[in-house]
Amino acid sequence: xxxxxxxxxxxxxxxxxxxFAEGVPxxxxxxxxxxxxxxxxxxxxxxxxxxxxxxxxxxxVLEVSKDTDRFVNAHGxxxxxxxxxxxDRHLLNLDDPEHLRLRRMTNKNFTPRVVRRYTDHYHDxxxxxxxxxxxxxxxxxxxxxxxxxxxxxxxxxxxxxxxxLGTTPDDREQLIRWSNAIITNDDPDYSPSEEYRTQAGEEMxxxxxxxxxxxxxxxxxxxxxxxxxxxxxxxxxxxxxxGYVMLLFVAGNETTxxxxxxxxxxxxxxxxxxxxxxxxxxxDTAVEEMIRWSSPVIYMSRTVVEDTEYKGHRFAKGDKxxxxxxxxxxxxxxxxxxxxxxxxxxxxxxxxxxFGAHFCLGAHLARLETRCVLEQLVQRVDRLELVGxxxxxxxxxxxxxxxxxxxxxxx
Numbered sequence: 549x550x551x552x553x554x555x556x557x558x559x560x561x562x563x564x565x566x567x568f569a570e571g572v573p574x575x576x577x578x579x580x581x582x583x584x585x586x587x588x589x590x591x592x593x594x595x596x597x598x599x600x601x602x603x604x605x606x607x608x609v610l611e612v613s614k615d616t617d618r619f620v621n622a623h624g625x626x627x628x629x630x631x632x633x634x635x636d637r638h639l640l641n642l643d644d645p646e647h648l649r650l651r652r653m654t655n656k657n658f659t660p661r662v663v664r665r666y667t668d669h670y671h672d673x674x675x676x677x678x679x680x681x682x683x684x685x686x687x688x689x690x691x692x693x694x695x696x697x698x699x700x701x702x703x704x705x706x707x708x709x710x711x712x713l714g715t716t717p718d719d720r721e722q723l724i725r726w727s728n729a730i731i732t733n734d735d736p737d738y739s740p741s742e743e744y745r746t747q748a749g750e751e752m753x754x755x756x757x758x759x760x761x762x763x764x765x766x767x768x769x770x771x772x773x774x775x776x777x778x779x780x781x782x783x784x785x786x787x788x789x790x791g792y793v794m795l796l797f798v799a800g801n802e803t804t805x806x807x808x809x810x811x812x813x814x815x816x817x818x819x820x821x822x823x824x825x826x827x828x829x830x831x832d833t834a835v836e837e838m839i840r841w842s843s844p845v846i847y848m849s850r851t852v853v854e855d856t857e858y859k860g861h862r863f864a865k866g867d868k869x870x871x872x873x874x875x876x877x878x879x880x881x882x883x884x885x886x887x888x889x890x891x892x893x894x895x896x897x898x899x900x901x902x903f904g905a906h907f908c909l910g911a912h913l914a915r916l917e918t919r920c921v922l923e924q925l926v927q928r929v930d931r932l933e934l935v936g937x938x939x940x941x942x943x944x945x946x947x948x949x950x951x952x953x954x955x956x957x958x959x
Contacts, residue, residue, distance in 0.1 A: 557584045562602060564593040565734035565942045572846060572947055577875040580604045586861050593734065597627045600849065600868040606879035609871045612850060613903040616643060619850035619869055621906065626945055627849055627868060638791030644905055650788065651909065653778055657771060663912040670920040674704055678924055682956065693935060696952040701808040705917055709800035714770025715759060726752040727798045735942040737950060756793035771796065802946060803844040804914045808921055809949040811838030814889040816932040816954050821891050826926050834891035835918045840898035841889055843874040846947050873899055874947060931957040
């Protein structure tokens with residue numbers, strides 16, 4: 549969607565899924581930041597909520613994130629979903645103290661110290677994925693053509709979360725299918741109908757309970773066993789158990805997957821940045837820039853629980869407020885040259901992992917997985933070149949890339 553001078557601000561749409569069919573609409577978002585940073589819009593495509601306030605500035609996203617008394621996660625973080633107190637009870641749809649109670653059950657499994665233990669293993673895992681992709685895609689000229697999403701971005705984080713939960717990689721294809729359907733809403737390739745989405749959710753819940761039965765019979769030291777033990781002690785309800793497992797599977801692979809895809813796309817389009825990466829001096833800043841740039845979760849919504857005045861706007865009880873992370877991470881008042889992909893960017897105070905109580909539980913894991921991909925790629929590849937046109941997921945919620953063909957010039 550291209551916004552030209554003179555377009556009515558009120559008509560700008562940054563929430564319909566189809567607006568994102570060619571990627572995040574950064575031009576209209578930039579205009580909103582400049583002229584209408586608190587934007588009330590009607591959403592023309594089919595949604596449960598047909599209106600929402602959109603916060604596009606970094607400062608406003610932070611302020612509302614901090615105000616957990618008046619802006620709550622309960623009732624759903626996605627504009628397409630609303631939940632009762634008993635439905636879909638997972639971390640992202642709950643507020644403290646219930647949110648903190650659930651989070652503490654697995655917090656220790658995602659600390660930097662614990663995550664560092666996986667470094668060598670993840671390097672080996674990524675190395676095998678890249679080597680296999682190169683072997684399948686070798687050309688007569690000695691280069692290799694790979695499809696980044698299916699060859700690297702999807703399997704790497706999914707294999708990692710499968711190991712943490714103790715499930716088999718043999719289930720990978722159906723987990724990908726369920727995850728794609730659950731987290732996207734309008735993409736014909738991933739989620740063709742409401743019935744398809746409903747069935748995917750039901751099948752994944754059954755998968756979670758099958759895991760529960762297996763752990764009760766043979767306990768192990770994986771996360772699924774930890775959660776099964778909590779359930780049997782009465783510390784989790786069955787709904788909370790299923791929601792937890794589903795969240796770990798879906799959020800544990802979708803976000804990192806898209807972060808990797810967007811980052812490799814930018815490295816292919818900006819060969820000077822890949823040359824900088826090859827020096828080995830910018831791993832940490834490169835990872836953070838990939839995360840800022842991709843902002844894999846485009847937004848999360850909050851529900852207003854009491855009439856609230858904010859910067860001259862009246863948010864009524866029951867209104868939906870969208871925290872637009874993809875826009876906040878391009879805020880010109882916070883990031884110098886925000887539309888430039890710069891792996892040396894420092895400082896880089898992006899909020900792609902959220903902020904405050906709901907800061908992403910798996911942030912350290914995502915950073916490690918992303919860095920391992922970069923380090924293993926540099927060991928094998930001299931240059932990346934985009935082949936053809938990338939394609940994007942039709943989703944205003946997840947910044948997904950569906951297909952990304954890249955030619956690798958090998959050492």
